[in-house]
Amino acid sequence: MSIQFRRSWSDPDLEQYRSTVVRFIEEQVAPEDEEARKRGHVGHTLWRQAGDLGLLCADIPEEYGGAGGDFRHEAVFYEEMARRSLTGMNNSVHNIVAHYVLNHGTEDQKRKFLPRLISGELVGAxxxxxxxxxxxxxxxxxxxxxxxxxxxxxxxxxxxxxxxxxxxxxxxxxxxxxxxxxxxxxxxxxxxxxxxxxxxxxxxxxxxxxxxxxxxxxxxxxxxxxxxxxxxxxQGMRQLMSDLPYERLIIGVMALAAMEGAYEETLAYVRERRAFGEPIANLQNTRFKLAEIATEIQVGRAFVDRCVEDLVAGRLDTATASMAKLWGSETQGRVVDACVQMFGGYGYMNEYLIARMYTDARVQRIYGGTSEIMKEVISRAL
Structure with missing residues (x-):
């Protein structure tokens, strides 16, 4: 029986929503990725398609044109993009923009901008x-x-x-x-x-x-x-600081999903790749490394899932969210690096997903507040 990375916050309705997200990603986002990586952007069409399907700003209230969901709906989108290392649609930043407007904007600003962000007419930065x-x-x-x-x-x-x-x-x-x-x-x-x-x-x-x-x-x-x-x-600093738990948990969620994607990609590879007359999955070092990675993911899943539940309940604090961001981004770097090693030279080729995961992972420790900043925030709460 294979190891299952179950989410404590999910339910049948969310898994049905996940199916819609996966279908959109596999049919629309993934085919666009190769050209997008060459030109440096995905264009506006994908954003409008996502808006038409109700996949943008899913946790914005219905009165402003949103789906009336919660952070778990957004987490589904972040996870499915991150596990495939599809980065062209930075939906996290787009959604953070919507939340600044929702949480701090005037009523006129909410009604002017939120429906257009939700539809994909406007991309947020x-x-x-x-x-x-x-x-x-x-x-x-x-x-x-x-x-x-x-x-x-x-x-x-x-x-x-x-x-x-x-x-x-x-x-x-x-x-x-x-x-x-x-x-x-x-x-x-x-x-x-x-x-x-x-x-x-x-x-x-x-x-x-x-x-x-x-x-x-x-x-x-x-x-x-x-x-x-x-x-x-x-009011800018107050506005920026008040939304930090939301923003930093996003990075933690993405980091954990990227680890799961890297693990699954590597597991499939080592079962097929042969060395010394047998699949390299049979080698003790490979099995031990995969065991370590699976354990890291299981432990991380328990913590990140609790953070997701706390955010939905309105009780996630900045220090704990910073821990999720710090642990997630640092562990992601170590996990993906170990996975590249198991691919050998092929892990360094851009045609392989694991190579893109390796280069994409590095910035997680920088944007959204560096790891050093996260340590400072956490230490102040001790």
Whole structure:
């Protein structure tokens, strides 16, 4: 009997939903992946197809056009993409954008943007990181200067996931003004026909080749008060911090699913590959390594599943979510590395899924807050 990695949070309805997600991924996303990795983005069609099927922002309330589900529905999509290392549709960032609007936006902002994010008409991106700042949000230099009729955005952002295709960008900026306004604020910028907004180069990454990651430039971009998230300046850091458990658990969920996918891919390979006259699955070192990986996944599944249940119940704290992100991303790196080793030279060939999993895994320890930042957050809660 083979080892089963069961999810404690799933149920028959969620598994039926998973079937829809898998069908969409295998029929629409996977065939597009090869070309997407060459050009650096998937295009808008996939996003609209996902929206038509109700797969985007599934945990947004029905009153705003969502499916009225919860985080478990989103986790299904993240898992099935991650276990196949399909990265072109960064649905996690897109959904995080929707949650900033849902949790912090005015009612007008919710009704204006959420239905369009849910349908795939707009692809969402978050513009936080800047050249030279990395994880230091307090060092952000992009400025929003107060004008009589609104604000003027000046600055540059880099490493922006979905930046090339984004129709809605949440821009984190330092707000200054004659009224004494200080601090960070988040602005909702629609990119279509937006004077002063410019997408720079698509960045050439080690992994995540199908996912568009771009530089963004804001040269006197004019935004009104109605484009200030929540309608009040200086609330940006509070807004960013309040959604951290949601964002970091996403990475933990994806990391665990990627480990499962790597394990299954490797198990199938070692049963077929022969060395010294027998399948390499029969070699003691191979069996022991697979046993270690299966154990890591089972232990991780128990913890991550509990975090998913806690988030749905509204009790997941930032430190615990940071643990899920830290453990998940670090363990993913070790597991996928061990799997590549069992593939031998073929594990280093891009035609093999395990090679793409290897390069895609590395950034998990960086984005969403580096492992070092996670340790700092956790240590403060001790």
């Amino acid at each position: 978050i513009a936080m990181t800047e050249p030279g700042t990395g994880s230091d949000l307090k060092g952000i230099r992009t400025k929003a200067e107060r004008r009589r009729d609104g604000w003027s955005l000046q600055g540059a952002k880099t490493f922006i996931s979905n930046g090339y295709l984004a129709g809605l960008v949440l821009v984190v900026a330092a707000t200054t003004g004659g009224d004494g306004t200080r601090g960070k604020s988040i602005f909702l910028v629609e990119t279509l026909d937006c004077p002063g907004f410019r997408v720079g180069r698509l960045l050439d990454k080690v992994g995540l080749k199908a996912q568009d990651t771009a530089e963004l430039f804001f040269d006197d971009v004019q935004v009104g008060d109605d484009q200030l998230l929540g309608g009040r300046p200086g």
